[in-house]
Amino acid sequence: MTTSAITAARRTGAVLFDSVTKSYGTVRAVDGLTFALHPGETVALLGPNGAGKSTTLDLLLGLRPADSGTVEVFGTTPREAVVAGRIGAMLQSGGLMEDVTVRELVELACALHPRPYPVDQVLTRAGLAQIAGRKVNKLSGGQEQRVRFALATAGDSDLIVLDEPTTGMDVTSRQDFWATMREQAAAGRTVLFATHYLEEADAIADRVLVLHRGRLLADGTAAEIKAKAGARKVSFDLDTAVDEAALRALPAVGSLEISGRTVRLRSHDADATVHALYATGLYPHNLEVAGLGLEQAFVALTQAEEARTA
Numbered sequence: 167m168t169t170s171a172i173t174a175a176r177r178t179g180a181v182l183f184d185s186v187t188k189s190y191g192t193v194r195a196v197d198g199l200t201f202a203l204h205p206g207e208t209v210a211l212l213g214p215n216g217a218g219k220s221t222t223l224d225l226l227l228g229l230r231p232a233d234s235g236t237v238e239v240f241g242t243t244p245r246e247a248v249v250a251g252r253i254g255a256m257l258q259s260g261g262l263m264e265d266v267t268v269r270e271l272v273e274l275a276c277a278l279h280p281r282p283y284p285v286d287q288v289l290t291r292a293g294l295a296q297i298a299g300r301k302v303n304k305l306s307g308g309q310e311q312r313v314r315f316a317l318a319t320a321g322d323s324d325l326i327v328l329d330e331p332t333t334g335m336d337v338t339s340r341q342d343f344w345a346t347m348r349e350q351a352a353a354g355r356t357v358l359f360a361t362h363y364l365e366e367a368d369a370i371a372d373r374v375l376v377l378h379r380g381r382l383l384a385d386g387t388a389a390e391i392k393a394k395a396g397a398r399k400v401s402f403d404l405d406t407a408v409d410e411a412a413l414r415a416l417p418a419v420g421s422l423e424i425s426g427r428t429v430r431l432r433s434h435d436a437d438a439t440v441h442a443l444y445a446t447g448l449y450p451h452n453l454e455v456a457g458l459g460l461e462q463a464f465v466a467l468t469q470a471e472e473a474r475t476a
C-alpha cells in the first residue's frame with residue numbers, strides 16, 4: 167500500500183494493519199503485514215496451515231499485542247473497538263461455558279454488548295431457537311459452531327471477524343450461515359473470515375487476501391487471484407497414440423496427465439501451447455482451455471512461492 171492509501175485508510179477504513187510483525191519465539195507468524203479493510207467489504211483470509219491467519223485475527227481483536235507496526239480498527243486500538251462493541255468475533259479456539267443453557271449463554275453475550283439485539287432474534291438467526299434450553303456441553307460440533315455464531319452476532323457490531331466459521335456445519339447450516347452474513351454485509355458491516363473452504367471464499371468474498379508465511383502473497387477479487395496464478399487448464403483428445411515426450415516438449419507446459427487418448431495439462435501460456443500442438447501435426451479434438459478455480463489458483467500461487475523461497 168502507498169503512504170497516501172495508508173493515510174486514507176486511517177481516516178475512513180474499518181481496519182488498518184501497517185507493517186505489523188508478530189513472532190512466537192523464533193517463529194515469525196506475521197511478517198510486516200500491511201493491508202486495509204473498507205466498510206461494507208466481505209473479505210476472505212486464505213493461507214496454508216501456519217500461514218498466520220489466526221494470529222492476524224488475534225492481533226485484530228487485541229488478543230495479542232504486535233511486536234511492531236500498528237493495528238487500528240475504526241481509528242482506535244483493537245481493544246477500544248472491542249470494548250465499544252464495534253467488533254463481533256467467532257473464533258475457532260476457546261471453549262464455551264459448559265454448565266449453562268444455550269439461551270443463558272446468549273443472554274449473557276447480549277447483556278455484555280453495548281448495542282444488543284433481542285435474545286430471541288439472536289437465537290432464531292443462528293438456528294438455535296429449537297435447542298435454546300439445551301446445555302451447551304450437550305451440543306454437537308455443528309451446534310456449538312452455531313452458538314459461536316450467535317455470540318458473534320449478539321449485538322450491532324460494525325466488524326464481524328470469523329475464524330473458520332463453518333467447520334463442522336452441515337450443508338444447510340452453512341447456507342443459512344452465509345445467507346445471514348450476506349444480510350450483515352448488505353447492512354454495511356465489514357466481514358472478515360479465515361477459511362480453508364475456497365469455494366466459500368469464491369462465492370462469498372468481495373476480496374481475497376492470501377497469506378503465506380505471515381506475508382501477503384495476493385490481494386484482490388477471486389477473479390484477480392485466479393488470473394494472477396496465470397495457469398490455464400488445457401484438455402483434448404487425440405485420435406492417434408499419445409506421444410508423451412512430444413507433449414512434454416510443448417512450450418509452457420506444467421503438469422501433464424494422460425488417460426487413454428485424453429490429455430489434460432496445465433499451461434502458463436495456453437496460446438503458445440496450443441499453437442505448438444497444432445504445429446507438431448497432431449490434431450486435437452474436443453479442445454478445452456479453462457482458467458483455474460480459486461482452489462487450484464491458491465495451490466499454484468502458494469507452491470510457486472514455496473519454490474521461490476526454498
Ligand SMILES: Nc1ncnc2c1ncn2[C@@H]1O[C@H](COP(=O)(O)OP(=O)(O)OP(=O)(O)O)[C@@H](O)[C@H]1O
Nearest residue numbers: 190193194195213214215216217218219220221222
Ligand atoms: N501460541 C503459539 N506459540 C508458538 N507458536 C505459535 C503459536 N500460535 C501460532 N504459532 C505458530 O505461528 C505460525 C502461524 O500460526 P497461525 O495459527 O497464526 O496460522 P494459521 O494460518 O491460522 O494456521 P491454520 O490454518 O493451521 O489454523 C505457525 O508456525 C504456528 O506454529
